[in-house]
Amino acid sequence: METILDRIIAEKQKEVLILKDLPVLKEVDRKHVSFIQKLQQAEEVKIIAEFKRASPSKGAINLDCDPSEQTLQYVQAGADAVSVLTDRTFFKGDFRDLEEVRKAITAPILCKDFIIDPIQIDYAKHAGANLILLIAAALDLETLHSLYHYATSKGLEVLMEVHNEAELEKVLTTDNVLIGVNNRNLKTFEVDLATTERLASKIVESNRYLISESGIATTEDVRRVVAAGASGILVGETFMRHEKPEEALRAMKLPLRRVASN
Numbered sequence: 001m002e003t004i005l006d007r008i009i010a011e012k013q014k015e016v017l018i019l020k021d022l023p024v025l026k027e028v029d030r031k032h033v034s035f036i037q038k039l040q041q042a043e044e045v046k047i048i049a050e051f052k053r054a055s056p057s058k059g060a061i062n063l064d065c066d067p068s069e070q071t072l073q074y075v076q077a078g079a080d081a082v083s084v085l086t087d088r089t090f091f092k093g094d095f096r097d098l099e100e101v102r103k104a105i106t107a108p109i110l111c112k113d114f115i116i117d118p119i120q121i122d123y124a125k126h127a128g129a130n131l132i133l134l135i136a137a138a139l140d141l142e143t144l145h146s147l148y149h150y151a152t153s154k155g156l157e158v159l160m161e162v163h164n165e166a167e168l169e170k171v172l173t174t175d176n177v178l179i180g181v182n183n184r185n186l187k188t189f190e191v192d193l194a195t196t197e198r199l200a201s202k203i204v205e206s207n208r209y210l211i212s213e214s215g216i217a218t219t220e221d222v223r224r225v226v227a228a229g230a231s232g233i234l235v236g237e238t239f240m241r242h243e244k245p246e247e248a249l250r251a252m253k254l255p256l257r258r259v260a261s262n
């Protein structure tokens with residue numbers, strides 16, 4: 001049966017053809033802004049706050065929201081990075097949103113899209129991204145490796161997303177240190193924070209940083225994924241629907257579990 005992920009990838013293949021027909025982008029020199037560095041001496045859980053107008057699972061979330069105003073609030077409340085959906089068809093996003101956000105903030109920006117080809121990485125960088133997402137479920141091993149190397153050669157950091165054991169095994173064949181566990185199954189839309197709990201130990205033991213993604217709504221949810229070993233969280237809908245996203249964000253800034261020394 002065709003899943004939503006299959007439909008999205010089919011759409012991306014068309015998009016890539018269109019991008020390749022456009023005039024070649026001028027290379028831009030961007031200041032290196034590192035999210036990974038922020039994780040290295042983290043005392044508190046790192047928060048990636050997402051700008052997401054709509055999604056295939058939820059439909060419209062907050063269609064009229066302004067990208068720069070919203071993400072500026074995120075950063076002022078203490079977000080460590082901002083994620084911007086650039087997919088148009090399914091998430092009502094745009095590369096222009098990312099450009100707007102780049103003008104408004106200096107914090108690291110994650111380009112949230114379904115990347116299957118290097119040309120999308122060029123567009124992400126051009127728009128001002130510091131990080132890109134690579135979704136293991138959408139890529140074969142060889143493509144995952146080549147897109148990873150392409151992105152890092154352009155000075156971008158990579159968040160690799162997994163949802164199960166097999167995808168995690170794939171990602172662990174790279175030396176990338178940033179692993180996102182998506183609590184939402186992109187094929188069924190089911191959300192379960194136990195996904196983070198199931199995959200956490202392997203990620204932490206392999207000395208990578210775990211970012212728990214999706215379905216995080218309360219301080220209690222944050223406590224739960226941090227207890228499992230997450231160093232960071234990625235939150236979209238909760239902030240996009242909140243009247244005061246800055247309050248919701250502050251309530252999630254919990255201290256990280258301290259590893260006992262000696």
Ligand SMILES: O=P(O)(O)OC[C@@H](O)[C@@H](O)c1c[nH]c2ccccc12
Nearest residue numbers: 182213214215216234235236237238
């Ligand atoms: O809105 P939520 O449930 O807080 O989820 C945010 C983020 O994790 C989610 O948007 C996401 C995670 N992985 C993705 C891949 C593509 C598009 C979107 C996503």
